[in-house]
Amino acid sequence: MSKDIIAALKENVIQGRKTKDDVGIDDSLADKPGVVELTQQALDDKVAPQEIITEGLTAGMEVVGEKFSNKEYFIPDMLASAEAVGAAMDILKPALESAKVETKGKFAIATVKGDIHDIGKNIVAILLKGAGYEVHDLGIDVPEDTVVDFVKNEKPQYLGLSALLTTTMTEMGVVIKALDESKVRGNVKVLIGGAAVSDEFAREIGADAYCADAFAAVKVLDSYQQAKS
Amino acid sequence: MAREGIHVERPYERLNKDQVELIHQASMEILQDPGLISFNEEAVNIFHSHGAEVESLGGDHRSWHVKLPEQLMTSALKSVPKTVTLGARNPDNSLVMNGDQPKVYLITGSETNIWLDVEFPEYVHKSDSSKKIRVPEFKPRRGMVEDLCQSARVCEHLEMVDGFIRNVNIQDRDITPENKDVNKFFASLNNNTKHFMSGLTSLDQLDNVVRMAELIAGGKKQLADNPIISFITCLVKSPLQFVDDTTSTFIEICRRGLPVAVSSSPQAGTTAPIKEAGIMAQINAEVLAGIALGQLVKPGVPLLYGSVPVRARMDTLSDSYGAVETSQYNIDCVQMARFYGIPNYSTSGVCDSKIPGQQSSIERLFSDIVVAMSGPQYLHCAFGLLECNSVFSLLQAVLDDAHFKMIKHFLKQPRVDQTEIESVLKQIRSVVDTPQKLYISHIRPVLRSGEISGLYPFEGSGETDQVFELAFDRMEELLAKPVQHIDEETTARIFAEVPGILPRLNVYERGS
Ligand code: B12
Numbered sequence: 001m002s003k004d005i006i007a008a009l010k011e012n013v014i015q016g017r018k019t020k021d022d023v024g025i026d027d028s029l030a031d032k033p034g035v036v037e038l039t040q041q042a043l044d045d046k047v048a049p050q051e052i053i054t055e056g057l058t059a060g061m062e063v064v065g066e067k068f069s070n071k072e073y074f075i076p077d078m079l080a081s082a083e084a085v086g087a088a089m090d091i092l093k094p095a096l097e098s099a100k101v102e103t104k105g106k107f108a109i110a111t112v113k114g115d116i117h118d119i120g121k122n123i124v125a126i127l128l129k130g131a132g133y134e135v136h137d138l139g140i141d142v143p144e145d146t147v148v149d150f151v152k153n154e155k156p157q158y159l160g161l162s163a164l165l166t167t168t169m170t171e172m173g174v175v176i177k178a179l180d181e182s183k184v185r186g187n188v189k190v191l192i193g194g195a196a197v198s199d200e201f202a203r204e205i206g207a208d209a210y211c212a213d214a215f216a217a218v219k220v221l222d223s224y225q226q227a228k229s
Numbered sequence: 230m231a232r233e234g235i236h237v238e239r240p241y242e243r244l245n246k247d248q249v250e251l252i253h254q255a256s257m258e259i260l261q262d263p264g265l266i267s268f269n270e271e272a273v274n275i276f277h278s279h280g281a282e283v284e285s286l287g288g289d290h291r292s293w294h295v296k297l298p299e300q301l302m303t304s305a306l307k308s309v310p311k312t313v314t315l316g317a318r319n320p321d322n323s324l325v326m327n328g329d330q331p332k333v334y335l336i337t338g339s340e341t342n343i344w345l346d347v348e349f350p351e352y353v354h355k356s357d358s359s360k361k362i363r364v365p366e367f368k369p370r371r372g373m374v375e376d377l378c379q380s381a382r383v384c385e386h387l388e389m390v391d392g393f394i395r396n397v398n399i400q401d402r403d404i405t406p407e408n409k410d411v412n413k414f415f416a417s418l419n420n421n422t423k424h425f426m427s428g429l430t431s432l433d434q435l436d437n438v439v440r441m442a443e444l445i446a447g448g449k450k451q452l453a454d455n456p457i458i459s460f461i462t463c464l465v466k467s468p469l470q471f472v473d474d475t476t477s478t479f480i481e482i483c484r485r486g487l488p489v490a491v492s493s494s495p496q497a498g499t500t501a502p503i504k505e506a507g508i509m510a511q512i513n514a515e516v517l518a519g520i521a522l523g524q525l526v527k528p529g530v531p532l533l534y535g536s537v538p539v540r541a542r543m544d545t546l547s548d549s550y551g552a553v554e555t556s557q558y559n560i561d562c563v564q565m566a567r568f569y570g571i572p573n574y575s576t577s578g579v580c581d582s583k584i585p586g587q588q589s590s591i592e593r594l595f596s597d598i599v600v601a602m603s604g605p606q607y608l609h610c611a612f613g614l615l616e617c618n619s620v621f622s623l624l625q626a627v628l629d630d631a632h633f634k635m636i637k638h639f640l641k642q643p644r645v646d647q648t649e650i651e652s653v654l655k656q657i658r659s660v661v662d663t664p665q666k667l668y669i670s671h672i673r674p675v676l677r678s679g680e681i682s683g684l685y686p687f688e689g690s691g692e693t694d695q696v697f698e699l700a701f702d703r704m705e706e707l708l709a710k711p712v713q714h715i716d717e718e719t720t721a722r723i724f725a726e727v728p729g730i731l732p733r734l735n736v737y738e739r740g741s
Contacts, residue, residue: 016673023674076672083670122665137664 013060016080082130316455331604492535
């Protein structure tokens, strides 16, 4: 029985169906429960959260990744799957906490002060959440104090900064300096991204990594996971 | 079942109603004064017996002055069919055209002398051998019957090609004026299951060609119901002259009831006035005179209003298909044909450029878009043609197919109705309510439905332009794809009954 739920979960992740109302790639799952309903059902059936994640969600995401590399899937497909997994993670959060399962970590993301561009930032947030990270979106036009306070109080392991303007990219350096001054720079890995910035700029301001797109963000964070283990 | 074509709901028109009427009247006047000069006696007799004023002219060649009264024209044009069906070896590839309905079929053509081979040599940077580029090298040579077979094969697989006009002039050593027609018809029909149109080199070969078509279609009646072949005749030599031999050919084809495109190709500046009103009044008169003759020969014979107007180049006085006026004239002709309700054979995509490249792309896309927007039924859109129709490049044909896919998508009608509005309002309200405010999840239901257009198919990776390389790969892929040849039994009958076909074209006897 639990095997069936897990298999259905994986299939729904591949189809990018968050709830029973969503269309997938095709009509084959129409009106059947989606990832949200199946996750809840799995929990009710006492399936271990760990198993739900690895055998259902992550296994499905791997297939999605392959299909995307093969150009069979497009970004909207990828995001639909990631959003479905993100929603499942929200449902699993209390169970994971009470089972003391270690998650992949907390990721805070913000568009820096003076900048209101957020499409790219939102995509990064959706994809990272779908990859199993706990994502906190601090919004747009975020001043350095807000970022520093969040890092101090909420202790995320990762911080993402987005800037699309040459006039606001310098804000990223300001944030990093403020983290330094507040003696929390060492607690958090800083990733930066956006049209204006580059690898070189990341080195210049002392960020840990530059990410050209959201996939790079997943890769970089996952590489930190491996370094951890 | 007919091919879908491109429906153009609201065709682009240049002329207003009064202007159309003025051109029509001017054409009628031209046909009376100065009238036509016919070098073909039979046409003169036919016109004369229907009330035309005829006067013999002196000179080396026998010719006649023919004045066509408006009443003769009006009554002759009454029997022109408004709907013309062009059949095909595969009946699903039939073309059904209605003169009042702007639905566009895209057709290849014309008869090019030069075939352009392409290779991709690699060049290495002199001072940095890690830098390499591949640049296409085009090599012109005479077209052969095997090239025509290849072209027919590729055009069979090009999605946007609705019909095939032979596009390679076959110049093998063993091709003679006597066997040329049967070979070009057989090479094309055997490698392509779409409608086939061609000019005729020799009137003597007409019955051989028709016999071949009957054998393929399954009999005389079957060919009449499913005319898998049609003809194009340029009986007019501008200004206003009926050529002797082509006119005879035209009359004979009409007698057999097969579809014909009656075409005229005046050149503004040399063989027609440089002014738009002038070339329009003249070409309209020329085409209508041809159509009237066909109807007098056999009332109801299916004819296309064939217009190939072009402007002269000012540096050489040769044709300039790349000139923007050429597209204007063509669009005007589409409108005139629609005024009479006769399906129109129009022209676009012909370019002045000699090789595939930026000039050829710009020239052809420009006219392809605007002329397609005007809604001709049968658009000779020069797949693969270069240098004013004298060169054929398969690579260019593959590119053209991709570009026409874009044009077809562009010409789709907007979907704005009550249900659609309700559904988008719902979408907007729900998205604005979410924290991320992105519509991305609503893309998916239409992502694979064909509702949104694709990426440019020859987009390179990285910083380099790889259009030609990628189109070349596609061309090779299409060349390797098999086509459905005429079956073995029919092939044997054709070879037995139709003289002159080169034995090497028999795919069933090649190996032995
Ligand atoms: C859409 C857009 C807007 C929209 C923003 C809507 C929105 N909700 O975000 C609107 C119209 C509001 C806008 C406004 C302006 N814009 Co604007 N905008 C753009 C545009 C066209 C696309 C940006 C975009 O969304 N791309 C799509 C997403 C998916 O890509 P992305 O943002 O790059 O994100 C990806 C990666 O970069 C990376 N990434 C991004 N951030 C992060 C963060 C992390 C942590 C990680 C890991 C990865 C990562 O991953 C993402 C997903 O793959 C760009 C052009 C460009 N080339 O980028 C101009 C552009 C950025 N804008 C520009 C300008 C000038 C402005 C305005 C100042 C215009 C004006 N005069 O008012 C204002 C800015 C106001 C302000 N204070 O911010 C200029 C900036 C030039 C410069 N000086 O640097 C650009 C480059 C256009 C141009 N060439 O002129 N803009």
